[in-house]
Amino acid sequence: MNWDALLESLSRLCIGTPRRAEPLRRHTTLRVGGPAALFYKTHDLEEFARISIWAHEHAVPVFVMGHGSNILVSDKGIPALVIYNACQRMQIGEMTYAETGVPFRELFLKTAQAGLSGLEFAVGIPGTLGGALVSNAGAYRSNIADLLIEIDLVSEGVRQRVSPEWMQFSYRDSRLRRPNAPPTSLLAVRLRLKPDQRRAILARAREFQRQRILKQPPEFSAGSFFKNVYDRALAEQLSNLPEPMREAGVVPAGYLIEACGLKGYTVGGACVSRKHANFLINRGWATARDFEHLAQHIERVVFETFGVRLEREVLRVGDWNGTTDVP
Numbered sequence: 001m002n003w004d005a006l007l008e009s010l011s012r013l014c015i016g017t018p019r020r021a022e023p024l025r026r027h028t029t030l031r032v033g034g035p036a037a038l039f040y041k042t043h044d045l046e047e048f049a050r051i052s053i054w055a056h057e058h059a060v061p062v063f064v065m066g067h068g069s070n071i072l073v074s075d076k077g078i079p080a081l082v083i084y085n086a087c088q089r090m091q092i093g094e095m096t097y098a099e100t101g102v103p104f105r106e107l108f109l110k111t112a113q114a115g116l117s118g119l120e121f122a123v124g125i126p127g128t129l130g131g132a133l134v135s136n137a138g139a140y141r142s143n144i145a146d147l148l149i150e151i152d153l154v155s156e157g158v159r160q161r162v163s164p165e166w167m168q169f170s171y172r173d174s175r176l177r178r179p180n181a182p183p184t185s186l187l188a189v190r191l192r193l194k195p196d197q198r199r200a201i202l203a204r205a206r207e208f209q210r211q212r213i214l215k216q217p218p219e220f221s222a223g224s225f226f227k228n229v230y231d232r233a234l235a236e237q238l239s240n241l242p243e244p245m246r247e248a249g250v251v252p253a254g255y256l257i258e259a260c261g262l263k264g265y266t267v268g269g270a271c272v273s274r275k276h277a278n279f280l281i282n283r284g285w286a287t288a289r290d291f292e293h294l295a296q297h298i299e300r301v302v303f304e305t306f307g308v309r310l311e312r313e314v315l316r317v318g319d320w321n322g323t324t325d326v327p
């Protein structure tokens, strides 16, 4: 790709100034990641759509980025046009409209203030609405897919309005996380919310937040690194698993990692949190490679101990050629 020529062509299309080689560690909550070949922050939905269509027409790979709170970006960076989505218009009502660059917790606050319930679970999730859609973000037995009415998007260069089924949602998953997903920019959504008393909504959210503060480490992380394991037979074998989890047939990934004695296990500057074993934290000097090696070590030990292949919740993105070897 001739990125310099593409920069010139893209500049003609943009309200602001796209740039080359923006370090992505500035934009991820793990504070790791090399440069983006091209980087542009958009605040305007029409511009976001226009750039997505332009990229498709010019065969330019695109990576849409929200707050970088669910990605592990390679030290070599992302050889693509990274569109940082800051489109944040909202219209609050029982049918709420929101652009996907809206911070998820701000969407909760605005809807709660209007006496609308449904997004209480979003209060401590640090990403954008767009990132939440891609991973069907959720907590406390709720998730974003349950509230969706429709989505505006550009997929393979075509702007369209689709129903939630298009996303093929499941637990912390959608078709956009899978290999060979169609290149797609999620633009905006409509959500269905329920009227309730403001005080009751805020009380529920405060309780969720309290539970989070107790469990989550304060250091740089990407939240839960691995998905919980839905396996009834395994849940029944584990004698000290809390009863509600055994009943639901779910084994938290953090339980397995802790049971393998991996709390505090460190590779370079990346470490398994001592507070919550499913949080991999940056001690300040970690590289993406440290996180990758740490994750691979955890995967290997959990498999050897429990026969379980952990699935990652955090998405590995960018150029990983030659760096996926284990220490």
Ligand SMILES: Cc1cc2nc3c(=O)[nH]c(=O)nc-3n(C[C@H](O)[C@H](O)[C@H](O)COP(=O)(O)OP(=O)(O)OC[C@H]3O[C@@H](n4cnc5c(N)ncnc54)[C@H](O)[C@@H]3O)c2cc1C
Binding pocket: 029, 063, 064, 065, 066, 067, 068, 069, 070, 071, 085, 100, 101, 104, 124, 125, 126, 127, 128, 129, 130, 131, 132, 133, 134, 135, 136, 137, 138, 139, 176, 184, 185, 186, 187, 216, 221, 222, 223, 224, 315
């Ligand atoms: C402390 C902490 C706590 C967390 N707690 C939770 C939790 O309780 N529940 C939970 O589900 N998650 C949790 N997370 C993970 C994360 O915050 C969510 O997955 C969040 O929704 C990701 O949003 P983001 O904007 O940061 O996405 P990013 O990390 O920027 O992107 C994630 C993926 O979505 C894609 N993407 C983002 N926006 C768009 C768009 N507009 N169009 C197309 N693709 C897009 C990106 O290309 C990428 O593939 C937590 C993270 C942290 C750091």
